[in-house]
Amino acid sequence: MAANVLRRHIGVPGLVVHYLTSVLGVGLLVIPVLAWTTAGPLSLLAWGILIVYSYPFALVFAKLSTLHPTSKGVARFVEVAFGRRAGRVAALYLLMTLLLANPVLGLIAGRYLLAALAPGASNRASLAAGAAVILGCIALNLLGVRVSGRVQLAVLVVVTGVLCAIIVLALPQGNPAQLHPVAPHGWGVLGDCLLICFFGFIGWENAAPIAEEVRDPGRTFPRGILCAVCVVGVLYFAMALTVALTMPSDQNMVEGLTGFTRLLRIATGADHTTIGYLVAAVLLVLTTNAWCLGTSRVVFALAREGIIPRGLSRISPRTGAPSRAVLALVPGYSLTLGLLAATDSNESVLIKASSAAYLLVFLLAFLSAMRLVRTGPMRWTNCLVTAVTVLMLPFMGVSIGYAAAMFSAAALAEWWPARRERTRLRRAATALTLPPSPELPTTAPHHHHPEHDRRER
Secondary structure, rough: OOOOOOOOOOOHHHHHHHHHHHHHOHHHHHHHHHHHHHHHOHHHHHHHHHHHHHHHHHHHEEEEEEEEOOOOOOHHHHHHHHHHHHHHHHHHHHHHHHHOOOHHHHHHHHHHHHOOOHOOOOOOHHHHHHHHHHHHHHHHOOOHHHHHHHHHHHHHHHHHHHHHHHHHHHHHHOOOHHHOOOOOOOHHHHHHHHHHHHHHHHHHHHHHHHHHHHOOOOHHHHHHHHHHHHHHHHHHHHHHHHHHHHHHOOHHHHHHHHOOHHHHHHHHHOOOOOHHHHHHHHHHHHHHHHHOOOOOHHHHHHOOOOOOOOHOOOOOOOOOOHHHHOOOOHHHHHHHHHHHHHOOOOOOHHHHHHHHHHHHHHHHHHHHHHHHOOOHHHHHHHHHEEEEHHHHHHHHHHHHHHHHHHHHHHHHHHHHHHHHHHHHHHHHHHHHHOOOOOOOOOOOOOOOOOOHHHHHO
């Protein structure tokens, strides 16, 4: 096997597991409570809109991944559609977005874990626990996709079964009167609620970076995405409805981050807070692990093309994993974690700050698809999701500013080295085309003397 070529060994079951673990997690445990607190019953409308939107959304990514199955993901789609420089800007922007937002998952997992083991711990202690979870997932990814995938599947089946049982037990205890009025905080908060709920659907694009490891992408992606979208849609709306019928809407942000344990208490009639924290932590660890996998493949692809240091593209002959790209996540995530620790902020800040950044990533992919998929029903599907995505941009608020700043930084990071390289090449070409300098005389110049000249004549 070549030193920087990944093996194709992921089939339909493995792809479905990767999809589910990429999407489920925050969207099941945290976002429903935050959305309910923000908009009340109106949050169910936001969930319905995004669930319907997610299927064509995921189909477009599956089609692009089938056409261009490479670890570069969205950046590759942009490159083929708009050229090499646009692809490089998109690659850097995608990497920045992943490094900014991915720690959210590990941090919430650490918060739940620490709440089970040491209730009342400080925010910085929770951040430290989240950092430990992220490091553990990075270590697991060093073992390769096969080992990581088996662990993901086994744990996912158990945890999903527990969550379904909690929904079934809690839902009959709900109070339908809580669904009135529909918009207790006004219809204007629908935008804020869409922004929060949208974070729960981030993950469909996470399959693109592993497309290079998928067997028969043309067959595997359509089957995998159909199964995953159905499971996610049912679980999300069931959980959102259960929260709406059973929980009060006057919770603060910190209570919302760990609101799942309150739902467990309603479902069982007893205080199983520790068990709830542990179940939530395990599911979020699965999601964190899936995102570490996807992000490491983006790092690998960018290194292979020289956008970042090429040494990061080396593949371990023993595990088949790009071990250096995986380890590069440690310093990559450290900046985000350090800023949160320095300001004593929690991870809810990252959810709002990164939603528009992800939305812009999706928009880049959909605009690329307009050039790459010009015929068939997929063309109209892409037009639909592009229009919906554009309509969602005004609702992103201040998050749009963060996205614009990151995109500008990515463009500058691509432009400056490229400018220096062009200047160097131009100077080298100029040096090759200039005529050679005249040689200096090898003998002393002749000086005329009047008397000598007369004698000569």
